[in-house]
Amino acid sequence: MSERRAARLAMLRSARLYLVTDDRLDHHTLLQRTEQALEAGARVVQYRAKAPGRRQFLEQAADLQRLCRRFEALFIVNDAVDVAALLDADGVHLGQDDLPAGAARRLVGDDMLIGLSVSHLREAIAARDEGVVDYLGVGAMFPTGTKPDAEYGGPELLRAVRSQTCFPLVAIGGVSVENAASAWEAGADLLAVVSAVFSADDPARAVRALLAPAARS
Amino acid sequence: MSERRAARLAMLRSARLYLVTDDRLDHHTLLQRTEQALEAGARVVQYRAKAPGRRQFLEQAADLQRLCRRFEALFIVNDAVDVAALLDADGVHLGQDDLPAGAARRLVGDDMLIGLSVSHLREAIAARDEGVVDYLGVGAMFPTGTKPDAEYGGPELLRAVRSQTCFPLVAIGGVSVENAASAWEAGADLLAVVSAVFSADDPARAVRALLAPAARS
Numbered sequence: 001m002s003e004r005r006a007a008r009l010a011m012l013r014s015a016r017l018y019l020v021t022d023d024r025l026d027h028h029t030l031l032q033r034t035e036q037a038l039e040a041g042a043r044v045v046q047y048r049a050k051a052p053g054r055r056q057f058l059e060q061a062a063d064l065q066r067l068c069r070r071f072e073a074l075f076i077v078n079d080a081v082d083v084a085a086l087l088d089a090d091g092v093h094l095g096q097d098d099l100p101a102g103a104a105r106r107l108v109g110d111d112m113l114i115g116l117s118v119s120h121l122r123e124a125i126a127a128r129d130e131g132v133v134d135y136l137g138v139g140a141m142f143p144t145g146t147k148p149d150a151e152y153g154g155p156e157l158l159r160a161v162r163s164q165t166c167f168p169l170v171a172i173g174g175v176s177v178e179n180a181a182s183a184w185e186a187g188a189d190l191l192a193v194v195s196a197v198f199s200a201d202d203p204a205r206a207v208r209a210l211l212a213p214a215a216r217s
Numbered sequence: 218m219s220e221r222r223a224a225r226l227a228m229l230r231s232a233r234l235y236l237v238t239d240d241r242l243d244h245h246t247l248l249q250r251t252e253q254a255l256e257a258g259a260r261v262v263q264y265r266a267k268a269p270g271r272r273q274f275l276e277q278a279a280d281l282q283r284l285c286r287r288f289e290a291l292f293i294v295n296d297a298v299d300v301a302a303l304l305d306a307d308g309v310h311l312g313q314d315d316l317p318a319g320a321a322r323r324l325v326g327d328d329m330l331i332g333l334s335v336s337h338l339r340e341a342i343a344a345r346d347e348g349v350v351d352y353l354g355v356g357a358m359f360p361t362g363t364k365p366d367a368e369y370g371g372p373e374l375l376r377a378v379r380s381q382t383c384f385p386l387v388a389i390g391g392v393s394v395e396n397a398a399s400a401w402e403a404g405a406d407l408l409a410v411v412s413a414v415f416s417a418d419d420p421a422r423a424v425r426a427l428l429a430p431a432a433r434s
Binding site: 054056085098106 | 275296298303313314316323
């Protein structure tokens with residue numbers, strides 16, 4: 001692993017909160033709330049957007065990347081390996097239907113973090129044995145409104161993945177201030193949040209609550 | 218321009234027929250009909266598929282590429298610059314909502330053809346002035362069932378683009394054996410076809426009819 005990637009991985013490990021952008025917000029509101037979250041201490045942002053063509057995706061991702069750089073936060077692109085490569089993002093996050101990790105690695109080089117979503121233990125083990133990705137997103141942790149079709153693995157899945165792999169694990173899916181403790185308990189290194197921050201009346205307060213030591217069991 | 222790209226461009230210029238895959242067909246049928254078209258003399262195939270995730274897209278594109286290589290036909294990937302780069306395709310074809318041509322060029326290097334769809338003269342002129350793409354798809358030529366939302370430019374648009382640029386021009390949208398002559402007349406270098414071949418009772422016969430000198434005015 002390159003030094004640069006190792007440094008990025010260390011940042012990820014210590015960030016505790018993994019912000020995933022909410023594609024139900026217009027771009028201006030998204031930037032505004034992301035900035036509030038960064039000011040409150042969030043240090044990882046994944047840009048996820050389903051609808052637009054790659055051109056608009058690239059432009060909006062670039063805006064978000066600039067914002068992240070101001071706060072020295074990690075900027076991660078969901079799915080779009082080409083955009084991640086073009087922007088020299090800190091990471092790219094893949095689902096099971098996206099490009100295989102090995103193919104993505106060929107495009108993005110050795111410096112970029114690659115994350116992978118798993119919703120079954122066997123997927124985590126396959127990723128461990130392949131040795132390409134740097135961290136796992138594990139879920140869905142809890143029932144979730146932003147991805148209603150996500151398979152529900154629950155804290156049990158996270159515990160199982162924890163026991164079989166050494167990856168930094170991001171608990172994702174329905175994580176909130178209220179249920180954060182049980183995600184930490186199951187062995188999460190980071191909590192991924194969408195609605196818990198982007199739909200909050202006060203995104204900064206939500207971030208502070210999720211980062212507070214008290215929230216960690 | 219690299220020698221390899223120049224050779225690919227020369228092949229494109231002389232191919233006359235530009236086959237665009239029909240994403241309403243299942244993968245097996247698509248391969249079968251593409252093979253029939255290649256046997257009948259088609260020498261350019263663009264893989265276009267809207268629905269699947271990038272992983273499936275990559276796999277299906279790779280199948281089609283293998284088939285094209287057997288016939289020494291050009292294999293072009295629609296939209297997915299990452300997949301085109303991974304497969305070292307002969308070309309990648311961009312729409313106005315896809316990655317900008319300059320960004321795509323950075324990812325795919327100097328050897329790969331880049332095509333661009335235009336449905337307004339100003340888009341063709343912008344592409345000419347930017348100097349990145351190698352050929353244009355111009356349309357929609359005629360009303361079309363496979364892309365019902367496409368803007369209709371008609372032979373007039375093609376004539377206008379012809380007079381303002383030196384690109385090889387691919388007439389696309391609703392082209393059939395019946396109306397091919399008016400597309401040639403308007404100055405097309407190649408005719409793009411989807412339904413005219415893939416929905417034909419006999420794809421090979423449709424290809425031969427479209428390639429026949431008599432079809433060219």
